[in-house]
Amino acid sequence: MPDRETTIATPAGPVRTVFAPSPIGRPSLGLVRMAVFNWALARHHHGRFVLRIEDTDAARVRAQFYQPVLEVLRWLGLDWDEGPEAGGPHGPYLQTERRELHLDVTRRLLGAGELYESFSTPEEVAERRTRAGQDPRLGYDNADRYLSEREKAAHRAAGRLPSLRLRMPASETVFDDLVRGEVVFKAGAVADPVLVRANGRPTFALAGPVDDVLMGITHNLRGDAMLPLMPCQLAAYRALQRIGLTDAVPRIGHVPMVLASNAKILNSQEDPAADTLRYRDAGFLPRTIVNYLAALGWSHPTQGQVFSPAELVEHLDVRRIRTRPGRLDVQRLAELDTLHLRALTTEEFAEALVPQLPSHTRLTGDERALLRRAAAVLRPRVKSLAEAASVATTLLEADEPGPSRQITEAEFDALREAHHALGDLPAWTADALSALIKNGAEQLPKASVAALRTVVTGPAAGRLLVDFLVLLGQRRSMRRIECALAQRSVPFPNG
Template sequence: MVRFLGHTPRAAADGPGAQVRTTFNPSPIGPPSIGLIRAAVYNWAFARHHGGRFVLRIEDTDLDRRQAEYYQPLLDVLRWLGLDWDEGPEVGGPHGPYRQSQRREIHLDVARLLLAAGELYESFSTPEEIEERNRKAGRHPRLGYDNADRDLAERQKAAFRSEGRVPVLRLRMPSTEAVFDDLVRGQIVFRPNNTSDPVMVRANGDPTFALANPVDDALMGITHSLRGDDLLALIPRQLAAYAALRRIGVAQFTPRFGHISSAVDDEGRRLSRAVPAAHVLSYRDQGFLPAAMVNYLACMGWSHPSAGEIFSMAELVEAFAPHRIRPRPVRLDTKKALSINAAHLHALDPERFAAALLSFAAGTGVLPAQPTADQRELLLRAVPLVRDRVKTLGEAADAIAFLFQPDESFAPQAGVRALELDRPALRAAADVLTGLADWTQDALQVQLKQGLGEDVAFTRSAFAALRLAVTGRLVTLPLYESLALLGKDSSLRRIEYTLASTWQSGGERRHVVVAPDGSPSTRCG
C-alpha cells in the first residue's frame, strides 16, 4: 500500500479551473538575492490578484542546500516585505510538510508507483560506460546519457546487481515534440530527442529535483509558477513528469509556468550573490521601506499599465499580469532603487514617516530600544526638516543622530575631527549665543546675523564651525533649526567642548572653506 503521509493523490486540487495557487520554492544556498526575491514578488502578486493562495515551499532536497544559516533569512525577507504566505513553514497548511527534506518518503512512494506503472525504469550504466558508448557512436563523450538502459532484460538487471551495481531510476521521455505556452514568453516548441531520460531517484535512494518538484506541485495543487529562466531548459522533462503523474492519478493537471529573465550587473553578467547590492537584506539595513523595495523588485522587468514606476503594493496586486513581464535580462539599478524609495518616503505623512524613522532609529542604536517620551517628541519635531532631504531611513537616522547623543560623549563624525576649526570665529559665535534668552529658530537667525558683524567670510566660517561643533559634521540639517532642536544648554556645552578639544590634522593642515552659497567644504594646504 502506497502511503502519502496524510495525503491522497487527489487531495491537492480539483483542476486548472480551481482556485489559483502559486508557489515560491527557494533553495537556501546563499543570502536571499534580488533575482530570487523578485520571483517571490511576482508569485505573491499573481496569487493576490486572483484571490488565490501563495504557497512557500523550501526546496532543500540536495544535501548541500540544507544550509540553516540561509533558511531563516529567507523567511525574514518575505516577512519584511509583507509577502505573507498562506501555506508553508511556520504557517502550516493541509499539504505539509513544506520543506522538501522532510518529504522524502512521499517522493519515494510516488516513485514506486511510477516504477510499477512503467513510467520509470532502472538504469545501471556508469558514467564511464555512457562516455564510451557516445565515443563509439561518434558523439561527444560528454554528451550525456543515451537512454541505453530503457529495455534491459531481467537477466541483465540481475547480472548487474550481482556485480554490486545499484541502479538509478530514470523517467521515460516521450519521442514527440513538447509545445509549451509560457506565461511570459508565449509559445515555445521543444524538438524531440533533445533530452536524455532524467534521473528521478539516485542510486543512494535520494529523490532528485526532477521528481520532488513536480510531485510536490501536484500534491499541493499548484496551478501557476513564475520562476527564473534558468529552469526553462527543464520544461520538456517536467512536462513529461506531469504527464506520467497524471497517468497514475497523482496529478490532475499540469501547472502553468512563466519564466522571468535574469537580473544582471552593469557588464551584463548574471547577478552574483557575491555582489553586496544583490542582497535584499542589505536594503533593509540601509533603511528602505518594504513597499518601496517591492515596488522596485516588481518593476525590474514588469511595467504597471497606468501608475508609472511608483506604485503601492495594492496597485501592484490590482494590475499584475505576467504577460507584462519583459523576457529580456534586467539590470540591477541601485540609483533607481534609491529614487523609488525616496518617492515612497516623501509620500508618507509626518506621523507615518516618524513611526518608520523611530522604528529604524531604535533598531540601529540611534535611539534606545524603548525611547522616552521626550525622545519621541524631539524626533517628531525633526521630521519636517529631514523628510524631504533623504532617500532612506538610514540617511534620516544619520541626519538626526546628533540630537540624541549625550553631550559629555559627543564627538565629530569620523573623518571630520581631523579639521582645524576657525576657533576665533567659533568663540565669537558662542559669545553671541550665550546671552540669548529666546532660543528659537527666528531669534537665533537674527542674533547670529547681527552679532557676528558684517565680515561675510568671518560669518561663514563661524557658521561652518557651529555646524561642526553642535552636529559633528559639516553637512547637516539647517543650522538655525538644528540649534533650536538641540536646545540652548546642549548647544553651548558642545561649543565649549569643541573649543577645548585638540583635534589632530594628521600632519596635513585642513581648513574649513565656504562656497558662495554658504555651504562648507574642506581644502588641504
C-alpha cells in the same frame, strides 16, 4: 506534422502560487524577484501564497541560508499563507521532510511502468557515445530503457544499484508559458531524466512536480534558467496524471533573469550588490525593493515605474512581464528609494527611522516626540534613511559634546561670541535664527557660525543648523554651547 504532447488542463479552483527557493546562498535580488511576482499574483487573485523550501540538493544546500529566506520575505511584507512557521494542510514544507511521500509516489510510478531502472555509469555512457561517433558531452543516451531482466540481474549481482529514470515522450512538447506564450520543444531533445538517484534520494525532477500536485499549486512564476527543464517536468506531470494523482498541471511562466552591471548573471555570493538583505541593513524601504524588482520586468499601466506593493497587486498582469533580462542599477534603486521615502507621511517616516538608529538607542517619550518633529524636517531633505539616521542620532545625543562635536582652542572665542548673540535674540524662531546665522556679514561672523555648527549639529548635519536650533529649542541649544565652552575652558582657564 509530428504528434504533439500539449499542456494538460489548468487546475480548477482558487489560485495557489508557490515560491520554492533552495537555500544555497544569501537571498539574491533575482531570487527574491520571483517571490515578489508569485506573492503579487496570489494576492491579485485573492488566492494563497505557498512557501516551500527545496533542499534536496545536499551537495549545495547550506543550513545557514534557510533563515535568511524567511527574514527577507518578512522584511518585504511578502507574507506566506502556507509554509515553514505558518503551517498549513499540505505540509511539511521542507522537501527533505517529504521524502516518504516522494518515495511512495515513486513506487506507484515504477509499478505502472512510468519509470525504469538505469545502471549505466557516466564512463559507460561516454564510451557508447564515442563508439557511435558522437560527442560524449551529449550525455545519457536512453540505452537502459532496453535492458533485459537478465542484464538487470547481472548488474545487481555485480553490486550495482540502479537509479530510476522517467521515459520521455517520443513526440515534440508544446508548452503554453504564462509569460512567453507557446514554447515548442523538439522530440528527443531531452534524455530520460533521473527521478530517483541510486542512493534512493529523489531529485528535483520528481520532488518538484509531486509537491506541486499534492499542494494543489495552480500557478508559478520562476526564472527562465529553468525553462529547459520544462519537458522533463511536463512529462512528470503527465505520468502523475496517468497514475491518477492529478488531472491538471500548474500554469508556469518563466521570467527573465536579472543581470549584474557587468551583464553577468546576478550572484549574491560573488557580488555584494546582489544580496537583498544588504539593502535592509542599509536602510532601504521594503516597498522600494518590491517596486524595483517588479519594475525590472513589468510596468504599471498608469503609474509607470514608481508604484506601491498594493498598486502592484491591484494591476499585475503577467502578460505585461517583459521577456528580456533586467540589469541591476544600484543608482536607480537608490533614486527610487528617495522617491518612496518622500512619499511617506511624517509618522511613517518617523517609524521607519527608529530601526535605523544605533542598536543601543532607547527612546524616551520626549525623544520620540523630538524624532517625530525632526521627521517633518528631514523627510523632504534627505535622500535615504541612513542619512536621516545619521542626522537624528546627532540630534538625540546628550548635550555634552562627543568627539565629533568638540571645538578647538582656536574656536573658543568664536563660539563664545555665537553664545552671546543667541542669548540676545528677542525670539527663538526659525526666521530670527536664520537672519542671525545666514546673514553672517551683518550679524554673526563666519567663524562663529562654523563653531556653532560643530557643537550643535556635528559635521554630518551642518546644513541643518537652523533646523537643529529650532528642534532642540533655546534651552537645550544654549546648553550644548555652554557644555562645549565649559569643556574647552578647563585647559584654558584664562581663555
